Structures are given as C-alpha cells and as structure tokens.
Amino acid sequence: MLTGNQSHLTEFLLLGLTTDPKQQMWLFAIFLAMYLINVVGNSVIIAAIRGDVCLHTPMYFFLSNLSLADICFTTVIVPAMLVNMITQRKTITFGQCLTQMYFFVAFGTTDSFLLAAMAIDRYVAICNPLHYTTTMSPRRCLLLVVVSWVVSHLHSLTHTVLMARLSFCGSNIIHHFFCDVQPLLTLSCSDTSVNELVTFTEGSFVLMSSLIFIIVSYVYIARAVLRVPSGGGRYKVFSTCGSHLTVVALFYGTIISVYIRPSSTYSVTKDRVVTVIYTVATPMLNPFIYSLRNKDMKQALRKLTGRVRIT
Template identity: 85%
Template sequence: MLRGNQSHMTEFLLLGLTNDPKQQAWLFASFLVMYLVNVIGNLVIIAAIWGDAHLHTPMYFFLSNLSLVDICFTTVIVPQMLVNLLAQRKTILFAQCLAQMYFFVAFGITDSFLLAAMAIDRYVAICNPLRYTTTMSPRRCHLMVTASWVVSHLHSLAHTVLMGRLSFCGPNVIHHFFCDVQPLLTLSCSDTSVNELLAFTEGSFVIMSPFIFIVVSYVYITRAVLRAPSGGGRYKVFSTCGSHLMVVALFYGTIISVYIRPSSTYSVTKDRVVTVIYTVVTPMLNPFIYSLRNKDMKWALRKLIRKTE
C-alpha cells in the first residue's frame, strides 16, 4: 500500500503551532500539564466506576468507556506534539503519519458513538423507566460499545487505505501539529476526489448520525421532563443530563466546524486552534464535568480516596 508513495515521500515536516522558541517552551509546559490531567483524571473516573458496585450501571459503563477512549484519543496526538515542540527537526515518517491519522479518526468517531449511546441510555431511563432493565441489558450495552469500536475502525481503515494510495511528490510540510485528513489531502499531487467524497459523505454520516440520535433523544427527554408534575424531579433529571450535554456541546461544536464542510474552505490558522480544543482541552475537561456535577461520582471518588489512604 505504501510502496508507491515512499519512493516520492518518506517523511513529513510538522510545523506545529508556532516556531517561536519562547512560545514553544510555555506551550510544551501547558500541553504536558493538560495531558497529565487528562490521563490521570480519566483513569480516576474509570477506577471509581469499577471500584463501586453502585456504579455498575449502563450509564457509568458507557462513561468508563468514554474515559478510556479520551485517554487513547489524546495519546495519539499529544506525545508527538510534545516531542516536536522540543525537537529541532520536527519530522514524522510517512507510515507513522498514516498510523497517527488512522487512530485519531478511529478514536474520535468512537467518542461520538459513545456519546450517542449515553444519550440513548438517558432517553430509555427517563422516557421508558419500566423497560429500562430489559432494554439496556448488559449484553445490549456491550454490543453497543463493540459496534462503536468496530464501525469507527472500519471507517478509519477506509480513510487510511485511500490515503496510502495517493502520491505525495511536492512539498512535505504539514501546516498542523499532527497528521489529519485535510492537511494531508492538500499535499497530494494526485487526484483526491475519492478521498474528499468519502470524507464529506460517509464521514458526515458517521459524525452526524450519532449527533442526530443525541438531539432526538434529548427532544423526547425534554418533553417528558416538562410534563412531569414535580419541580424537584425536573431539576434532578436536568442535573443528571447536564454533564452529558456540556460534553456533547464541546465535542460536536468543534468537530462540525472543522469537518462537516467542503475541503476548499479549510483554514490552517483557524482550524488548528479549534482542533486543539477537541483533541486536548475537551478530553481534559470531561472528568471534571462528570465528577463535579454528579453526586454518585463524588461519592465513588470519596470511597476511592479513602481506599488509597
């Protein structure tokens, strides 16, 4: 798959976020701290969920998987970015670039499917509580998570195979801090129409389908909550769903602005900043959003801290 390309291009130069040594120093420190907070925070969430039997429910099962994917998602991007911020020669081999793109796309889409699974779980719990146990059975939850991983990796594999068939014979400078689909397409000297068609059609489908499920689920949830006679019950439901909605807004607000549009409108400066938000900032904030707004998570975290003392 790579033989034809490697005769033309064996490596790419990642320009990153800045060439200013002073800015690179504080960016390195900032991203290192955010990465560590992300990894440690999400590992704590996973440990708290699996260490408390009361949290062995579908909602927290999906949340623990989301935390795992968030760790993988940022690990694909940030370590390489940190190395490049310190290195004099900011290069990445062609094969490594394709591998980074593959896992970035796969974990990003898995994230979106898991957010949709969490929305469906909340819909069933609030709108059909009597059928919740049978509808969201452990077997069905495991199937939903497995399907999320399989579909995401198949979609990413299609992108990677098509990218590997392109020729890269011109400039090898990527105006980005990692190997993303659009920056690579702009460097190809062969016809990229099939790649762009896949990115815009099937790519839009795998990104927007979960988003549509989320929107529809919350329309029904909102309608059911507004019909509830108890004001306290309304507050509890909105409080439970609020964390999930905040994560969805952060994730999809940035993803859609970058990917659901023609490649001709791609802007290096603008999209690089937005990409930092959903690759680094959002995964870092997720543990805080879910733990600070959730009484069950707070209780589980206290139990985890007491066990470690």
C-alpha cells in the first residue's frame, strides 16, 4: 500500500516461515508450545529466585533479569506470528514494523549484556573470592543491570531512527516472520550505506564488546581452574560455569552469523532458520540449562513446588 505520492510504503507483508496451510498448522502448534514453555519456564525461574533467600546473590539476580529479558524478547515476535498464522492476515503497518524491530533489538542486546555481567560475576567469584562481596555489591549489581537495559534501548533507538528516515517504495514483501533490520534494509529504495555502516560498526561493537568480556572472563577462570589441585574442585567450578557457557555458545553462535556481516550476503532461507534458534529456541531452553545442572536452583524449585501444593 502506497501513500498519495506513491513514494512510501505504509505497510509490509510478512511471508512468515511458510505459505503452506498444512505446514502452518504444525508450525502454529510447535511455536505455541515453545512460547508457553518459554514464558512458564522463565517465570518459574524468576519466582524461584525471588522466593528463596539463598538465591539472593548477584549471579541469580542477573539470571532473573535474563529470564525477564528472554520473556520480553520472545513476546515481541511469537504472539504476532501466531496471530498471522491463524488469521492469514500477514500485513503489518510501517509504524508497527519499526516498533517490533525496536523492542526486538533492545531485548536481544539486553540479553547479551546480561550474559556478560554473569561472566564477570563468575570471574570475580572464582578468581577473586576474597573481594567478591565488596566488588559485586548490591549497588554495583543493580548499576550493571540498569546500564544493560538503558544502553540496549539507546542502541535500538539509534537503529530505529536511522531506519525511519529511509524510503520504501518498491516491494513490500518481507521474507521473514518478523521485522528485522537486515530484511528491511534489503527493501529500501534509498541509500542504506549509513545504516549498514552503523549496523556493522556500532552494532558489532555493542555485540562483540559483551562477547569479549565473556571470553576474557573465562580465560582467567580457566587459568584459575587449572591451578585447582583436586579433580572434585575443578568439576565443581566447571559445572557452575557450564550452564552459562552453553547459553553463550547458543546465543552468540547464531546471532553473530546473522548480524556481523554485510547485508548483501543476507540469505532468506538460511537466516530464517538460524533466527528461529536464537529468538525462540534458546530462550525456551535457558530455564532447563540453568536448572538441570544447578543444585541451588533445583532446591529452590522444590521449595516453590512445595509452596504451590500447600496453597
């Protein structure tokens, strides 16, 4: 749909993952189940942490914020996609598209910063245990979380404003299941060089800076672990950090393959599959990853289950 001067699109058509009605029925059931598992699982993690005094520590404070960000991250995308599958109305207005893109980028970036904060927390706990209480004080932990949320929204606002200034006057078909930066750039009929430069430089810096913090933290952690004489001590440290490293590998492994590259190499089929992993699958798996190998979380979940049964 075009405006009066036929120069700017006012709505887009989201093709989704498939146009086959039979496949859409199966995908609807699968994505609805994954979304519900994500919301329920992460909500349980938040409730368990808030309800157990033993988990009122920096690591679990960051984990509860990560669970909240994961819920928001997926909620930006999946409900709208499910509605589109049911109603077969795949159109989205330009304003709604930018709004979805804004919150998607904001919550996704928040995830990366919180993962970095959790890595820093593990580094201090393992490498400088005597200074842990003072270094990771409640005030500093709160500051880290606030900075993560604020900087993420400023980062997203930058990309949204740059996207809003572009003209879209050709095809309005987005070969994706939500409004993302790269698919929108490929549809623009104006010069996108500034957007691509900012996406590749500023976007890479924001994403890679948190990854660098994680890598450096775990290099020092690995060095400290190798100095531990007992095998049991090493296993305890690795089991504590293993869950976090698994989430980091899933999140960054997929997201870097999509965003840290020129938009000219964007592949519709490949990137849609990879995007499903970090937007839907990873947030759904996080509660299981963090709870299955964590004795403290298992105990907190048992307490929460007991309180629910009593009530």
